Amino acid sequence: MNILNLFQMAFRALARNKLRTFLTMLGIIIGVAAVIAMVAIGQGSKQSIHDQLSSMGSNMIIVLPSSNINGGVKIAGTSFQSLTVKDIDALQKKGSYITDVSPSVSTKGQAINGALNWPTTIQGVYPSFLNIRKLTLRDGIPFSDNDLLSSAKVCLIGQTVIDNLFAKGENPIGKVIRFGNIPFQIIGILDPKGNNAFGQDQDDILIAPCTTVQNRILASIYYQNIFASAINEASTDSATAQVTAILRESHRLKPADEDDFRVRTQEELIKTLSSTTGLLTILLTVIAGISLVIGGIGIMNIMYVSVTERTREIGLRMAIGARGRDILQQFLIEAVLISITGGLIGVSVGILSTTLVTYFLKWPTIISQSSVVVSFAVCAVTGIFFGYYPALKASKLDPIDALRYE
Amino acid sequence: MSKKILSITDLKREFAMGSEIVHALRGVTFEVEEGEFLTIMGASGSGKTTLLNILGCLDKPTSGTYLLDNIDISKLTKDELAELRNHKIGFVFQSYNLLPRTSALENVELPLLYNNTISNKDRRERAIHALEAVNLADRQHHTPVQLSGGQQQRVAIARALINEPIMILADEATGNLDTRTSYEIMTLMQELNTKQKKTIVFVTHEPDIAVFSSRTIQLQDGKIQFDKLNQNIHSAKQSLADLPINEE
Numbered sequence: 001m002n003i004l005n006l007f008q009m010a011f012r013a014l015a016r017n018k019l020r021t022f023l024t025m026l027g028i029i030i031g032v033a034a035v036i037a038m039v040a041i042g043q044g045s046k047q048s049i050h051d052q053l054s055s056m057g058s059n060m061i062i063v064l065p066s067s068n069i070n071g072g073v074k075i076a077g078t079s080f081q082s083l084t085v086k087d088i089d090a091l092q093k094k095g096s097y098i099t100d101v102s103p104s105v106s107t108k109g110q111a112i113n114g115a116l117n118w119p120t121t122i123q124g125v126y127p128s129f130l131n132i133r134k135l136t137l138r139d140g141i142p143f144s145d146n147d148l149l150s151s152a153k154v155c156l157i158g159q160t161v162i163d164n165l166f167a168k169g170e171n172p173i174g175k176v177i178r179f180g181n182i183p184f185q186i187i188g189i190l191d192p193k194g195n196n197a198f199g200q201d202q203d204d205i206l207i208a209p210c211t212t213v214q215n216r217i218l219a220s221i222y223y224q225n226i227f228a229s230a231i232n233e234a235s236t237d238s239a240t241a242q243v244t245a246i247l248r249e250s251h252r253l254k255p256a257d258e259d260d261f262r263v264r265t266q267e268e269l270i271k272t273l274s275s276t277t278g279l280l281t282i283l284l285t286v287i288a289g290i291s292l293v294i295g296g297i298g299i300m301n302i303m304y305v306s307v308t309e310r311t312r313e314i315g316l317r318m319a320i321g322a323r324g325r326d327i328l329q330q331f332l333i334e335a336v337l338i339s340i341t342g343g344l345i346g347v348s349v350g351i352l353s354t355t356l357v358t359y360f361l362k363w364p365t366i367i368s369q370s371s372v373v374v375s376f377a378v379c380a381v382t383g384i385f386f387g388y389y390p391a392l393k394a395s396k397l398d399p400i401d402a403l404r405y406e
Numbered sequence: 407m408s409k410k411i412l413s414i415t416d417l418k419r420e421f422a423m424g425s426e427i428v429h430a431l432r433g434v435t436f437e438v439e440e441g442e443f444l445t446i447m448g449a450s451g452s453g454k455t456t457l458l459n460i461l462g463c464l465d466k467p468t469s470g471t472y473l474l475d476n477i478d479i480s481k482l483t484k485d486e487l488a489e490l491r492n493h494k495i496g497f498v499f500q501s502y503n504l505l506p507r508t509s510a511l512e513n514v515e516l517p518l519l520y521n522n523t524i525s526n527k528d529r530r531e532r533a534i535h536a537l538e539a540v541n542l543a544d545r546q547h548h549t550p551v552q553l554s555g556g557q558q559q560r561v562a563i564a565r566a567l568i569n570e571p572i573m574i575l576a577d578e579a580t581g582n583l584d585t586r587t588s589y590e591i592m593t594l595m596q597e598l599n600t601k602q603k604k605t606i607v608f609v610t611h612e613p614d615i616a617v618f619s620s621r622t623i624q625l626q627d628g629k630i631q632f633d634k635l636n637q638n639i640h641s642a643k644q645s646l647a648d649l650p651i652n653e654e
Contacts, residue, residue: 005519005526016507316503319464320565321492321520323485400464403503 010333017306024302025342027295028379032346033353034288035375036367040354042281044365049273052196053266059233060132061098061243062264063087063226082251082260083223090250091228097239099231102126103223105213111161111206113177118164122155122179122206124213125227132229135207140173140188143209151211155184158203159192179206182216236265285371292375295342296382303335303390314394315402328395335387336380343379347372409440410476411573411605412461417470419456430456432628433470438573438607443599445608445616448625455577457625458609462495462575463487475572492520496566500578502558504550504565510537511546514564521569536564539602540594556587563594567604574598576608580615586649592618592642618642 014021050058065082083103091101106123127142129135143154157172166172172186184206193202214220230239240263247261307314314327322330351367358365419431431453438444448454459465460472463479464487472479475494482490491497496517504513514533518524524532537543540560550558559579566574576595580588596618598604608619616622617640624631 002522009519012508012512312503313505316497316499316505317516317520318488319462319491319497320517321488321569323488323520325485326520400459403464403499 006329006333007337009330010337013330013334014337020302021338024298024338025345027298028292028339028342028382029295029346029349031288031292031295032343032375032379033350034291035285035378036347036350036371037354037357037365038284038288039281039371040350040365040367041357041363042277042284043368043371044358044363046274046277046281047366048364049277050270053270053273055134055193058266058270059230059236059239060266061228061230061236061239063228063243063247064262064264065222065224066258066260066262083226084221085223087226087247087250088223090246091226091243094246095228095239095242097230097235097242098228100128100131101226101228102129102132103210104129104225104227105210105218105220105223107213107217109180109217111165111177111179113165113175116165118161120158120161120204120206122208122213122217124208124210124217126210129207129227132227135193136191137188138191139171140186142188148209148211151215152209153182153184153212153216154187155179155206155208156188156190157186158190158205158207160201160204161206162189180217184208230265233267236267240265288375289378292378292382295379296339296386299335299338299383300386300390302338303331303387304393306334307331307390307394310394311397311402311405314397315399315405318397318399319403324395327397328391331391331394332384332387335391336383339379339383339387343376346379347376350375410473411438411440411442412475413437413471413473415471417457417460417467417472419453419460419465420468429628431460431467434625434628434630435470436623436630436633438605440572440605441599441603442621443596443606443608443619444621444623445610445619446623446625447610447613447616448631449611451627452625453628454609454611454625456628458575458577461607462497463491488520492517493569494572496563496569496571496574498559498562498566498574498576498579500581502550502555502562502582504558504561506551507549509547509549510542510553510561510564513550513561514568516565517569532568533564536568537561539567539598540564554587555583556590559583559587559591560594563591563598567598573605573607576606576610578610579608580610580612586646588615589642589646589649593646596642618645 063083085103088101088103091098095101102125104123104125106121108119108121111118111120126148127144130142137156140156142156143152146152147154162172165177166175172189174186176183176185178184190203190205190207196202228239228243230236243263244259248259251260253260317327350372354365354367357363414437415435417431417434418429421428421430434453434457446454446457456465460467463474466480474490477490479487479490505516511530511533514536515529518529518532534543534546537546540563542557542560542564545553545557550561553561563574580591583591592615595606595608599606599620606619608615610616617636617638619636620639621633621635623633
């Protein structure tokens with residue numbers, strides 16, 4: 001019997017019992033659709049976290065002062081003063097893996113514009129900071145190196161601060177606001193970035209030249225952080241090592257000494273968060289996979305029923321010349337047809353439901369080709385695996401008994 | 407002398423029923439030549455069904471030989487037996503055994519599906535032709551439930567004819583039919599036998615069916631009680647005409 005006839009015959013046999021065929025398929029449909037939707041949701045959230053972190057600059061390196069032992073007492077890193085302009089110079093001179101370097105100091109305080117006021121943070125940095133953090137201006141200009149040298153009282157303003165200090169429609173550019181007692185002229189408006197992965201409002205900020213904040217507000221020569229960017233995402237590890245080496249040298253640490261700073265990259269955060277969402281994806285996929293197996297058992301069950309019901313048909317087919325192999329093929333193809341059709345419908349339902357989830361719930365989703373291919377392949381294999389035993393049972397029937405089966 | 411279709415020599419078939427051995431056939435010998443219309447008769451337990459199974463190549467004898475078209479079936483594997491059934495035998499059953507919810511045409515085509523040498527187009531043509539031969543050309547697309555018992559059996563006969571077998575093997579083919587329809591079926595069988603020279607082996611327990619055949623073998627307790635040529639073959643067509651017409 002040729003393969004086309006076999007498929008035709010299997011199709012007709014299944015079409016004879018449409019409802020039953022559909023219900024059997026349903027298990028597979030739900031299984032495949034679930035796998036695709038779950039993986040899409042998992043991958044989507046993973047990607048969105050990655051994107052959010054990347055938007056802060058995925059090749060960004062942050063140096064923080066570290067706790068250090070001072071006379072046997074560990075001192076909190078934040079209050080430890082170890083990062084200075086010397087470090088910046090050293091990094092700028094020797095850091096071959098890094099492009100931009102900027103120190104950062106920040107302090108909280110009250111921003112005041114006439115009758116309106118708002119508690120916010122002012123961050124003092126170099127102009128290159130905008131590059132490192134991938135910040136862009138919606139309006140106005142960034143401050144320059146000259147502003148840095150003269151400790152100019154200028155600042156860039158975030159959207160949240162604008163919302164709280166200015167009436168709607170008012171243009172903040174050129175306006176002077178006060179931060180604490182110091183007047184700042186607003187020269188640029190930052191593009192809104194929204195909340196970061198931790199729910200922190202990234203637009204609730206004023207950015208000013210580093211020296212201004214250091215000299216006029218904090219009266220300190222130390223930096224709280226140093227930001228740098230690696231030449232690309234792939235070289236963050238090399239850049240981290242280099243930054244560590246340069247800073248150790250600049251801090252004159254002996255080989256036996258602990259680092260008095262820590263170097264952090266976005267990569268680490270991405271990895272941590274990715275592994276969490278990765279675990280979630282695996283969990284969802286396993287659950288979906290189980291439903292696929294249950295679908296397969298459904299096929300097996302219905303194929304057993306079908307073989308019993310059609311015992312006389314099998315007997316007849318054998319009497320008129322079907323070999324055991326022909327019967328095996330026939331029932332196997334019916335099972336495979338159920339699972340493949342179910343798989344195809346499942347893929348469509350999976351893609352459709354994923355699209356609906358994105359559309360209505362606004363969840364980020366990514367339909368991965370591999371999940372479509374794998375779940376489809378798994379369900380084809382499921383059909384063969386669970387269809388094989390009933391088909392084998394059918395092919396082993398004795399035509400004499402089968403013909404007289406009541 | 408005409409061709410030998412089958413030749414059976416000292417055929418025995420035993421079954422083990424627990425510790426007992428049941429002798430279903432205790433040494434049967436006969437030959438069938440081309441163009442014969444043989445009825446095999448016998449009460450239940452006479453070994454009729456066992457003999458039918460062996461004749462139909464569904465079962466093998468315990469001892470003795472069975473040559474079908476000069477092929478010794480005892481030497482064949484299961485698959486070879488299946489092929490032999492496909493090529494040489496046309497089965498007609500008491501309960502028709504048509505595939506439900508499948509058109510008459512597709513039912514008739516079925517045996518050719520297991521014969522790879524025949525193209526799809528050929529198969530369809532031969533099926534139509536076979537249905538014409540049983541006067542059901544206008545019922546091609548009817549499914550079994552839309553056909554009467556007699557029509558269903560005619561579809562089954564068409565199915566038996568489609569492979570151009572050397573022998574039609576009928577198992578109580580009129581058992582489920584009323585007298586009138588039985589006679590109609592027998593008329594068809596006689597036509598196939600006389601006009602198309604088909605060899606027919608008809609297993610039955612109804613003596614009034616045997617009168618339409620050219621030869622009768624009576625089995626009793628696994629042995630041939632008698633094997634006689636029928637000198638006075640009744641015409642089924644005539645018997646049909648003689649039946650009293652229903653009042654309705």
